[in-house]
Amino acid sequence: MFDRWKLKDFAPGEGRALGAFTEHFTMDDEWIAISAPGDVYQALTAAGRIQDPFYDRNELACAWVREREWWYRLEFSSVEAATLQADERFHLIFEGLDTFATIWLNGQELGSSFNMFREAVFDVTSRLRPAGTNTLVLCFDRPHDRIQDLTPPSWGLPMLDEIPGLGGKRTLMRKAQFGYGWDFGPDLPTVGIWRPVRLVRQRQAILAGVHFVTEQIDQAQDLALISLKAEVERFAGEGPLTVTFQLLDPEGAEVSAGTRTLLPGESTVAHFTARIEHPRLWWTPELGEPVLHTLRVSLSQGELLLNEQELQVGLRTLRLDQASDPEEPGTTFFRFILNNVPIFARGANWLPASSLVGSVSDERYTALLTAARDANMNMLRIWGGGIYEQDQFYALCDRLGLLLWHDFMFACAPYPENDADFVREVSAEIQYQVTRLRNHPSMALWSGNNEVQMLHQLLTSSIPGVPPLSGLLYFDEIMPRLVQEYDGHTPYWPGSPFGDGMREGDYHDWHVWHGIPLPPDDSSTGLPAGGLDLSLFMEPASGPTPEAVSFVHYAEDRARFISEFGMHASPTAETLRRVIPEDQLYHHSPAIDHHNKDNPKNKGDLLMSSVTGLPQNLEEYIDFSMIAQAEGLKFGIEHFRRRKPHCSGSLVWQLNDCWPGLSWSMLDYYGFGKASYYYVRRAYAPVLASFKALPDGSVELWLTNDTQQELHETITLQVRTFAGQTLWEQTLAVQMAATGSQPVWRSEPFQGADMAGQYLQVRSQQNRFPANRHFFAAIKDLERAPAAVEYTITRQGEHELQVHLRARTYAFFVHLTGVDEQTKISDNYFDLGAGEERTITLVNQAQALTPEQVSVAWR
Template identity: 50%
Template sequence: MTVFAPWLLHDFAPGEGERQQAHTPELDTAGWLPVAVPGDVHRTLVAAGRLPEPFYDRNEPEADWIQEREWWYRTILTGPQDALAPDERLRLVFDGVDTYATYYLNGEVLGTSQNMFREYAFDVTIKLRPGPNTLAVRLDPPLQHVNLAQVPAWDPEIVKPKVAMRKAQFGYGWDWGPVLPTFGLWRGVKLRRERAARLTGVQFATVTLNATHTFAVVTASVEVERFATDAPLNAEFTLTLPSGEALTRQLTLEAGQTGGEVSFELRDPALWWTHDLGTPALHSLEVRLLLDDQPLDQLSQQVGVRTIHLDQSPDADEPGTRFFRFVLNGLPIFARGANWIPADSFVGTLTRARYEPPIRLAQQGHMNMLRVWGGGVYEHDAFYDLCDELGLLVWQDFMFACAPYPETDELAQEVRAEAEYQVRRLRSHASMALWCGNNENQWIQEMRYLTRATGDLYYAKILPEVVTELDGQVPYWPGSPFGGNDHNSMLDGDRHNWDVWHGQRPIVRQFGDPIGLDRTPEGVSYRNYAVDMGRFISEFGMHAAPALRTLRRVIPEGELYHHSPSMDHHNKDNPKNKGDALMEGTTGLPGDLAEYLLFSQVAQAEGLRFGIEHYRRRMPHCSGALIWQLNDCWPVLSWSVIDSDNVPKAGYWFARRAFAPLLASVKPLEGGGAEIWLTSERREEVRDTLTGRLMDFAGQTLWTRDVDVQMGHGQSFAVLNLAAEELHADGHHYLRLESRGGQFEASTHFFVEIKDLKLPQTLPILEARAQPDGSLSLSVTASQYSYLVHFTSDEVVTFSDNFFDLEAGQSRTVTATHPVRALRPEDVELKMFQARQLQQ
């Protein structure tokens, strides 16, 4: 029922709104601002000119006053003109309110809420009048609801009130995010007219799948709330297969019964696979609830036939360790992907159109898993729908991160209600692969204080109870990282590698070992990934600057230089010069802004490639590598591989090649030798000839080796061993790996750091041709070896490929597109890695 007039917004000093009758029909709303629902207070104020753009320059503190005010939403709600039947009711449903709210209808209090992460509903059958009604929502300053005496803290000097609130934690600042705690009706509001009973949950599950994938049994179950009948009810299930065939089942819920299940037997089922292993086939499930053949309620969802399992069996080849690998439809997989943070600081403004570009880039980047990190939000339905459609698994954290959480009765009740709501909402998505209790809480607590984590009531009891009771299909894991002697163990469970970026020592650690720091270029070198023998790396990464056009939106022209006050404000990691040590060891320190943007992206790209290749070579002993992080919530210098304007960094393109299902890589050996490895995650057998060429930058071939290879899914092994004396391991030579059958993309291995290479500096020749569809065909040809050839634009341009190397005489064609207009050759600029120290 679309019955809401446009919403209005106004702010008051705490307690002043009621005194000024903001909740009553009689209020004069002159001066109130129009506000979108779903939406956000901050963006409304920016649009009205009451708040400077908070992302620009150092404006962020200009928004501090917002969290000290109370914010009122008002609308006119039209009640039905016709009389309700005796078994009908009206329910006012708020899908998401941020955060402490009081609800008023025609001046009377309906109720309150205190959790951003769950739905609230109010029975307004008696209170709603025919015709216009005044609906008001008061949002209080969150901190006034926090009892600081009940807030646990790791450091008594740093008490974080946010942990007592069921509110997005990242809004209070993170090492990649601003301090912009939000307010608003951040998800939809609806009035539901319901009769007799309603569907409260539908679950779809694959309970049987035979080894040959020729037979499956799936179930569909319902949960029902009866509010005005004990009579028998009928549930009608329609499962529409990808072929278009519709299968139906009927279920009778006898008098008083509130749930039931039906099953479907499927011959040669169309399975849901991640996109790299097959087709993410989706079925349509529709459930109708009926009383005496009259429809009461209906729910529909896209679902997938698939099984998911977490294998933690002992790894016999590495005694004392256990696997941590996902098994999809009986097939063990290597999770290749990234961590997902909220795509905007103002989550109420997000739409499917905002979600699709970064998620599609993840799929195109050969990723098969995204981890929804626990300091943000349970994402919008559009996020999970897109992952279902594009064939990406989802690791779903519950919303707890990097802090001790109070274990009060009140908070425990909220956590249970939140978990029940979210598990019901998300459990039937084909993409759901794991429920995880939190981000880093047990690890940090026990690493620092050697005691049980405050919050274990949730991670060890409430959350697994809810997952078992309401899901029972998707596995649960207590935290990330978790498992082993130390909760960041290399022997068991999943692991976060921050030893490299933060220079933490020792890298190999036992429970209780002190933590040291080495932030020298050697201490933060990405080559330290090579000592990580972890089972599943669920976080690892390093900083890089965003694109120049992204920075120009938020950095004043006079501060567009490395470590300017505004640039450092857009780097929330401390100390601010941490990335300098990484660049110093990889590219050398930058001399100007252009070099900083390029060098930081090169250091990230080479580091991610090195780490991904190392972890993938260790398959199956290591079964996952999730980059920290895929995306940003604002324009920032961060670990992301896609910036806030959806411009992929060099790191994205390097990771895309390193994540390709069939990978050829080089493993350096002590003493100067090397092994060439091939790693396959293709379902079909691979037969190919791998060619290795030792080259110099003048284009001369020193030697060539050909190796015939044959391998199956999930295999990774060395195919060629090269002695040190064969390699000429200096700054004049490189090793080139190619597939004679074109089954994997050619790659280059250098023997020294980028700063020590004797790279040619001649820019390739570009031929740009406008196409009838408005795109540009960009053909580049190199006369000499060209490292990091890439295209840039001040326009919103998408490139089909970028940040690649070309050998002498080699050409490559890239397509450039713009979302709304035809491109001209002058819209695009060709660049490569050119540094002043290489030209001296």
């Protein structure tokens, strides 16, 4: 009923002056079609009024969109209103309006909404026409008009307040903060109906809230204790009400059930508790299956069913352990305990899946989140500059076993505390979102913001006169109170990062990418000695050196939980070809640099110069930037995982992109995996073998086991030349405990001028972990002959190909391209030793695959 609308724009104030909210307003030839949920930019592109804002530099030509007011119009019938009973009502529910909206029904104003992040609900019982047509009209005002007379709180540094992402009037709006530009995405502030619209018929009473909690898991007794609270809102009728719940296992068998009666004038909340024997628990993938149960809660009066809710829930407990770490005195853990089992969080940061937030399809969510699960991830962090996601996102995380670290939507700026309306709006938003998401087993933690306290601490350590931080009212008072009141079980953390990182809390390791020295051992702030030189972020001339941005500095990081770290890389060649004009397809072209929102633009060049050397053409730039990113993330993840349990989490910045740009993502905007995606998939394997280089030239082999099974393994270590000669070999039988990490072998110091022509590798004879290798020199300095690979491509039915490869000499960075983003590749961007063979499978269920599509390349 509410998915097909008409859209028109006016100059600010013009629509009201012309009576665009009235029922008989026409100008029919000037309205264009738009879907809801949807996006204004997409509708304008389809109508030919703008060019694709993601192509070339078209983003700049779309700036006029924010200067207009946007009107939505819809006509609908409500025949149900003719049968309305005296004890019934109709509610019109807008789940998401972006952002300053006024709503009219049949020419009468219903009210307004000022917050993109919470629903707007209107009682339309007396305003619906039981026969004929109803006219629903919305006006979205130009945001600037609503805040032009307000002054945002400041960092005290005009140059910072003016940088996209670090301040400005965006903080005065409860609107997706990244929409006005960030260091990974465009300046395309969205507008319109971005979440569903519903007309709901209700009778006598409704279930206003359902809260399911697993109170305790007792593995010894094979028992779970659950509680359930059902809140009832009665608006008509007088008789007793009955609340019934039923919990069903995945096969539909009843696990638990109960009934409560609520008498008039007494409690409006029904409480239940139950014991479940032999519970089937919800786990992350490396520990078990993410088993979901169906919870049905119904509200009745006698035989009349008034309201019913059906939820997917998981039997699981989760807590945040911050106890003292006895092996590293003066530090504390920061680790999640799932069903009494400590876990290492292997994951990434999640950005909105498109800058056009109302346009993301269920299929896009499924592809991206399945890719995260398939990369051996068990946690995503929803970043605080984006959005609270669509319902489908959370349902998929529940099904896939992905835990969620969830920021509230505040990022990188001070926020106003002295505006009572703003404070009330934020409080209502927090209550709404906590209540909305509390039943999802994937919800692991609420965090107050992204980098607000960190930036203030950084500035006060470096610059005199920085004002006190505005926004702590939310992070220190309102948020923790509302999370406790409306959830009570999901942990709350004041921000990300928070704490000094090296000793407690979580940490954002941007020292490597920005070329900043890590804090000294005695730091209590997590900042370099003497504060921070802000010029590192401003101009290439004063920026970092190649040595400073070398990823080997990750080995100096002693933090407890790494909630951000990353490296920049190009998207795939196919993605660049879709958005960059052919005459601009060269490194640092104006169009390519426009799609790189990070500054200075030469940071990636510095990284490449220390890893691969500088590229000479676009093909080399794509490969070299991907190699540098992939090797850097691999190195960092292996270091963090070896430090388990002292470090208990590694969340890469970032999993995905909001537009087809140059960024820190592992999956580009169209879903193609960069090299880093496949490197990280191997580095996040539940069992990992990794090498640690020591100062004396020796090398340790570590095993990290994130599973619940004790590890008994036979491994083979070899030193080989790139030409294929085996210089040394050893076979080891190893044993290690579940969920542990430890060294299992150490070499004598490796010495000699010929080490650049050799490498050390490890393999599992039982295939319990991916093979790994250690180079004795930077990739650009390796001494090896040009690689040679033989391969054949054969069809295995219409939708599957197999590529069989054999390397005659060491082949680095072997990769398969040419297929579209729907094609699943079993592995990619890998090395082949001399004489080694591998078979790679490509599957595309949506369309046929042919051998001619596939290109195979290597370095």
